[in-house]
Amino acid sequence: MRFLLIEDNADLARSVHERLEMDGHAVDHAATLSEADDHLAVAPYDLILLDITLPDGDGRAFLQRQRARKADTPVIVLTARSAVSDRVDTLDLGADDYLTKPFDFAELEARCRAVLRRRGGTVTNLQSYADLVFDPMGGFVSVAGENRDLRNRELRLLEVLLSAPGRILSKDQLCDRLFSLSEPVSDNAIEVYIARLRKKLEGSTARIETVRGLGYRLTGG
Amino acid sequence: MRAPSLRRRLVGQLIVLSAGLAIALYVAVRLGAERASEATLDGILGAATSTIAEELRSVEGGAELDLSPGTFSMLAAMGEERIFHRIDINGLPVTGYADLPLPPRAPTALQPVFYDAEYRDADLRLVAVARSLMIENRAAPVLVIVGQTREGQRAIALGLANRAAALGLAVFLFAIPFSLLSARTLLRPIGRLAEAVGRRGGHDLRPVRHPAPAELAPLVDQLNAFIARLRQTLAQTETFIAEAAHHIRTPLATLRSEAEMALRQAGDEPTRTRLRGMIRATEESARSANQLLDHATVLFRADQKAQDRVDLGAMARALADRFRPTADLKDMEIRLSLPEERLETSGDAVLIEAALRNLIDNALKYSPADSTVEISLVDDLGYARIEVTDRGRGLGGETQAALAQRFRRGPNVGGVVGSGLGLTIVSETATAMGGRFALAEREEGGTCATLWFPRSR
Numbered sequence: 001m002r003f004l005l006i007e008d009n010a011d012l013a014r015s016v017h018e019r020l021e022m023d024g025h026a027v028d029h030a031a032t033l034s035e036a037d038d039h040l041a042v043a044p045y046d047l048i049l050l051d052i053t054l055p056d057g058d059g060r061a062f063l064q065r066q067r068a069r070k071a072d073t074p075v076i077v078l079t080a081r082s083a084v085s086d087r088v089d090t091l092d093l094g095a096d097d098y099l100t101k102p103f104d105f106a107e108l109e110a111r112c113r114a115v116l117r118r119r120g121g122t123v124t125n126l127q128s129y130a131d132l133v134f135d136p137m138g139g140f141v142s143v144a145g146e147n148r149d150l151r152n153r154e155l156r157l158l159e160v161l162l163s164a165p166g167r168i169l170s171k172d173q174l175c176d177r178l179f180s181l182s183e184p185v186s187d188n189a190i191e192v193y194i195a196r197l198r199k200k201l202e203g204s205t206a207r208i209e210t211v212r213g214l215g216y217r218l219t220g221g
Numbered sequence: 222m223r224a225p226s227l228r229r230r231l232v233g234q235l236i237v238l239s240a241g242l243a244i245a246l247y248v249a250v251r252l253g254a255e256r257a258s259e260a261t262l263d264g265i266l267g268a269a270t271s272t273i274a275e276e277l278r279s280v281e282g283g284a285e286l287d288l289s290p291g292t293f294s295m296l297a298a299m300g301e302e303r304i305f306h307r308i309d310i311n312g313l314p315v316t317g318y319a320d321l322p323l324p325p326r327a328p329t330a331l332q333p334v335f336y337d338a339e340y341r342d343a344d345l346r347l348v349a350v351a352r353s354l355m356i357e358n359r360a361a362p363v364l365v366i367v368g369q370t371r372e373g374q375r376a377i378a379l380g381l382a383n384r385a386a387a388l389g390l391a392v393f394l395f396a397i398p399f400s401l402l403s404a405r406t407l408l409r410p411i412g413r414l415a416e417a418v419g420r421r422g423g424h425d426l427r428p429v430r431h432p433a434p435a436e437l438a439p440l441v442d443q444l445n446a447f448i449a450r451l452r453q454t455l456a457q458t459e460t461f462i463a464e465a466a467h468h469i470r471t472p473l474a475t476l477r478s479e480a481e482m483a484l485r486q487a488g489d490e491p492t493r494t495r496l497r498g499m500i501r502a503t504e505e506s507a508r509s510a511n512q513l514l515d516h517a518t519v520l521f522r523a524d525q526k527a528q529d530r531v532d533l534g535a536m537a538r539a540l541a542d543r544f545r546p547t548a549d550l551k552d553m554e555i556r557l558s559l560p561e562e563r564l565e566t567s568g569d570a571v572l573i574e575a576a577l578r579n580l581i582d583n584a585l586k587y588s589p590a591d592s593t594v595e596i597s598l599v600d601d602l603g604y605a606r607i608e609v610t611d612r613g614r615g616l617g618g619e620t621q622a623a624l625a626q627r628f629r630r631g632p633n634v635g636g637v638v639g640s641g642l643g644l645t646i647v648s649e650t651a652t653a654m655g656g657r658f659a660l661a662e663r664e665e666g667g668t669c670a671t672l673w674f675p676r677s678r
Contacts, residue, residue, distance in 0.1 A: 009471045015478035022482065053467055080470035097543075102474035102507050105481055110546040152549040153590070172493060176484055180550065181500045 001025045001112075001125065001137065004045040006036045006062070007078065008054050012101075016049070019105060024163070032056045040071070047112055048075045052090070060093050067094040074115045078103065104180060110152070113137050129165055130206035130220030134158060143204040153178055154197045161208065161218040170215040227411075231404040239396030243389035250385030255378045259346070262374055266348045267333050269295045270367040273306070274350045277363060284310055284354055284363070302369045305340065309364040310354070321366055324349035328364070343370045410434045414441070426452045469510060477503040504638050512642035515575050516627075519646050523653035527569040530677065533605050534559045536574060537596050544581050551590045555581075558597040564605040566674035568654040573674065576650035576658075577607065579643040580670045584611035586637055588667070604656070604673040612667040621660040647672070 003020055007013040008031050020027045028043065030036035033056050039045075048066075052059040063075060077090045077098040090098050096115040099108060116137050127134045131144040136159050141148045150158065160169065160177045171190050178193060179185045194216060198208055206220035272292045278285050286308070296304050307317040322338040328351040335348050347368040353360045410433060417431040428445040477500055484496040541557045548555050566573070584594040592612040599606050616624065617633030624631060625648040628641035644660070647670070651658035656674040663669050 009475065012471055012475040012478065015475050015482065019478055019482055022485070078474075080467040080474070097546075100507070100511065101470040102477040102503050104504075105478070106550055107547060110550050114546040114549075151552045153552050172490075173485070176481075181481070181484070181497055181504075 001046045002043070003027045004030065004036065004039055004048045004073075006030045006033070006048065006054065006059065007051040008032065009051075023109070033059075033062050036062065040073075045073050047115070048073050050075050050077050050095070052077060052079045052081055060090060063090070063093045063095055072119075074119055076108075076111060076115060106156075106177070106180065113139065127162055129162055129218070131204055132158075132162075132201070132206050132220070134162060141200075143201060148200050150197075150200055153193055154200055157193050157197050158201075161216070165218045165220070168211050168215050168217045174216065228404050228408050231407065232400050235400030235403070236397060239393055239400065243393040243396075246392060247382075247385045247389040250388070251378070251382040254381035254385070258374045258377050262346055262369070262371070263335050263348070265295060266346060266367060266369055267335070267350075270333065270348045270350045270365055273308075273367065274352045274363065274365040277308070277352070277354055277365070279354045279356050284308075284315070284356060286316070296367075296369070302371070302373055303343070305345065305368040307364075307366045309366075310356070311361045312364075317366075321368055322347065323364075324366070327351065338368070340368065343372075344375075345369065346371050346374075410437060418444070426455070466510060466514065470507060473503050473507055501638060505640075508638055509640045509642075512640040512646070515579075515646055516642050516649075519572055519575060519649050519653070522569050522572055523649065527571075528567050529570040531566050531568060531570045531573055531674075533564045533566060533573070533607060533674065534598055536570070536577065537598055537607065540574070540577055540581055541596055544585060548585055548594065551585070551588075553585060553588060553590065554593045556593055556595045558595065560599060562600070564598055564600060565677050566605055566654065566656075567677040568674065572650045572653060576647045576672060577609075579647050580609040580672070583643055584609050584613065584668070584670070586639070587611065587634070588613035600676065601673065603676050605676050607672045607674075608669060609671075610663065610667060610669045612663075612665075615662040615666060615668055616660065621658075624660065625658075 003025055005013060005016055005020075005027055007016065007029070010031070013029050013031065017027045017029055028039050028045075030039050031054075033054055036048075050059045050063065054062075059077065059079075063077070066073070066075065074096045075094070077095045078101055079090065079098055080101045096118070097111045099111060113136075117139070125135075125137070127136065133142045133145075134140070136155070139150070139152070139155050141150050141155070141158065156178055157174065160174060171187075174190050175185055179189065194208060194210075201208075204220075206218060209217050209219055211217060269292050272295070273286070273288065276287055276289065276292070278287065296302075305318050305321050307319060307321040308315055320340075322336075322340060322345075324334040324336050324347070326334060328334040328349045330352055333348050333350045335346070338345050338347055345368040347366055349364060349366045352363050352365075354363045355361075414429075414431050414433050414437060418429060421427075421429075426448055428448055429441055431441070433441045480496050480499045480503070484493060484500070487493050487496060537559065538557060541555045545555055581594065581596065588594060588611045595608070595610045597608045597610075599608075614633050614635070617631040619629075619631045621644075623629055625644045627645045630639055630641040648658045651672055651674075654674055656672060658673075659671045661669050661671075
């Protein structure tokens, strides 16, 4: 996925940038609206992450301009303003969604997925492993050509395992990706989801192995 | 204490003024009538007396008076008056009423003297004329005095005075409704202006454009200046809050993002625990900032009595869509049950949205994974009833009233981050919108939060 991140705070921009790259996305960063226009002129993006308060103008004006020239790249507004009326405003101006800073990356991902699904323009960056085919954005999984219906947490667990096939991932690492960091999680919670995922992927050549005392890994023939 | 009513003062002053005018009119007419009748009387009396004096002729050894009929007819013209006369020659009365009072000073040949005196129980108007007559070849001073009662004159003057009094009273009586009417006409622009300002409602901060008379213009200008200042202050407050939020949240977002990445890379358990603590703390401070702002918004807007038409079904649907990705993260489902008819309430859309958002947020936050949150909207005897039910942990034995208190959280929140303001916002919004809020534990576990808003047609 190709993101355009429009954010003037250098620290936050760097952090979000790195974080998105860590998840395998391509990110261009614009610190101002004019930089953003320059980027948009030369490259297509799957999603724009837009800050509202920018040095050379209001992000909402940019949003209006985008919609006026029929550019329909989905926009998720990342706003530090939380006044209720601001939130309603951004949606009225044509934003696909908004998130209030500080935000949870898992939630950002979830909202990106939801927006892309809603737009119908699922990006075809299919991943395949063994006889698994996985579309992380569309939330679509097939085992040997047969569709399997996975719930959100199962999908994310599969996504994490697929990001490092063959490597051992600890319970903690999996927990961090699956559960909100601000909610308490019991020790065996991850085991429940591993069991569910195994069941959903039954019959696949890809298997989730338990490495006693260390964690889990995805292997496939 | 209130200042005296303008209207009462104006009417009072107009009535006092017209009473003064009526009295002045009466006095002027009465005095004028008296003067005029007296002057007429004096003229006739003087002319008759002079004629009498002229007609005195000296005869052998005395004087002779030969009164012409014209003189009498002149005196008779005065009406039913009694006439008295006295003629003195050489200072001695020779004819007429010898006791008729003498003038206060001696008249000359050219200047008759007019005077009033009491005589035989009657008020007399008298005139004395002097001349000299040659009697026995010696000039003898002659004094002719003619007096006349003044009953007829009095009667005329009284008639005139009565008419003057009637006129004055008429003027006064006319002045009362006229002053009431003119006070009302004069004060009407003030009433209209007050009404125009009153109709606007508290949240209308546009300048007053109502046409006002020149005398009220300074007041309207001051009012507009005040409104402008208020608007500026509110705008500054809003900007300040937005700025403050921006300046706190952006670094918090960086902190959280960095901590999340560090957590992804960290291996040892103590570091991970610390990083989780940091993330929770950022979450908590961001949430507190949010809820405090929301709460301030509720308090601020509740007084403004905005009357938007709010389509509750559409709002519930939009909120459910908005929360779905969040619910997905916990594999939770949001089930929406809306009526076919449109249920509307009239109130502040921003507040109602905040209340509903808080309820759904709570339901998702305190529910276990894989559970369902149901949002339903029904018509309930003229009220629109919205229920948000979850299969979460319930109220932990706390009462609704306790949980609606600021910063009060139940004993069973566990590790869930919260500010203790959510239910306060919901309950204050319900009250401000003329609705009601109820919170109950479900028998099968979980919580049912219900909001009622008056239905508008």
